[in-house]
Amino acid sequence: MPTRPPRNRTQPTPLAPEVLEDALEHLVRGIVSHPDDVAVASHPGRRGPTLELRVHPDDLGKVIGRSGRTARALRTVIGALGGPGARVEVIDGSGS
Amino acid sequence: METSVPTSGESLEEPAGERTKRLEQEGELAADYLESFLDAIDADGDLDMAVEGDRAVVSIVGADLRQLIGRQGVVLEALQELTRLAVARQTGERSRLILDIGGYRARRRRELSELGRKAAARARQTGEAVRLEPMSAFERKIVHDAVASEGLRSESEGVEPDRRVVVLPPEPTDVALVDDPYL
Numbered sequence: 001m002p003t004r005p006p007r008n009r010t011q012p013t014p015l016a017p018e019v020l021e022d023a024l025e026h027l028v029r030g031i032v033s034h035p036d037d038v039a040v041a042s043h044p045g046r047r048g049p050t051l052e053l054r055v056h057p058d059d060l061g062k063v064i065g066r067s068g069r070t071a072r073a074l075r076t077v078i079g080a081l082g083g084p085g086a087r088v089e090v091i092d093g094s095g096s
Numbered sequence: 097m098e099t100s101v102p103t104s105g106e107s108l109e110e111p112a113g114e115r116t117k118r119l120e121q122e123g124e125l126a127a128d129y130l131e132s133f134l135d136a137i138d139a140d141g142d143l144d145m146a147v148e149g150d151r152a153v154v155s156i157v158g159a160d161l162r163q164l165i166g167r168q169g170v171v172l173e174a175l176q177e178l179t180r181l182a183v184a185r186q187t188g189e190r191s192r193l194i195l196d197i198g199g200y201r202a203r204r205r206r207e208l209s210e211l212g213r214k215a216a217a218r219a220r221q222t223g224e225a226v227r228l229e230p231m232s233a234f235e236r237k238i239v240h241d242a243v244a245s246e247g248l249r250s251e252s253e254g255v256e257p258d259r260r261v262v263v264l265p266p267e268p269t270d271v272a273l274v275d276d277p278y279l
């Protein structure tokens with residue numbers, strides 16, 4: 001059976017996890033008070049990479065936002081670039 | 097003694113010249129933020145800055161950036177949200193900046209106006225309310241405006257992100273009811 005040419009609607013190729021890490025770091029550094037304390041690490045998962053985001057404890061509220069609005073925006077952008085399985089987890093390290 | 101009266105549409109505290117300068121600075125800060133993001137994902141695209149009315153408008157143009165627009169512009173809205181926060185961090189003031197990508201907003205505005213006009217025509221024809229698909233607040237505003245320009249009323253119902261426009265049919269005129277001799 002002949003393969004069809006790709007349609008306009010096909011999903012774009014997901015970006016590599018290192019590129020996603022870099023993109024997330026840039027997006028977050030710009031909105032926090034302590035940009036040098038932003039750290040992103042990724043773990044491969046079955047459906048896509050999980051990006052762990054760490055920020056200065058004072059910036060935690062900023063990256064989560066009112067009713068989680070900012071965290072949702074970060075997830076939307078990273079999901080669009082990394083494929084539907086790409087996830088962003090905000091790590092609360094303030095208590096440990 | 098002369099008193100100066102501010103012209104309409106101009107803020108009491110801020111003269112137009114200063115406002116333009118502030119909005120231009122917002123555009124510059126937004127462009128910095130977006131440029132480093134585009135570099136990080138190795139995407140092409142140029143940044144255009146403009147001031148339209150009381151808002152800074154930054155557009156990413158010149159590349160296929162459908163990925164950054166997303167279905168019904170959800171990714172674009174998310175990027176706009178983050179860009180506003182980045183600008184606000186630098187200026188200390190809330191930003192109402194508009195981000196556009198590849199002319200999406202202008203295109204979508206035309207589509208939504210058309211949708212609003214068609215829904216109004218249907219509500220008028222059938223005498224029944226017309227419920228539209230869920231949309232963002234920005235998109236609903238465009239539809240509401242188009243419906244109003246057709247002389248009908250509309251409202252929003254539901255909870256975000258499933259909030260949608262409902263176009264109401266024309267109300268029977270009260271005058272006709274009162275004057276009806278058979279009532």
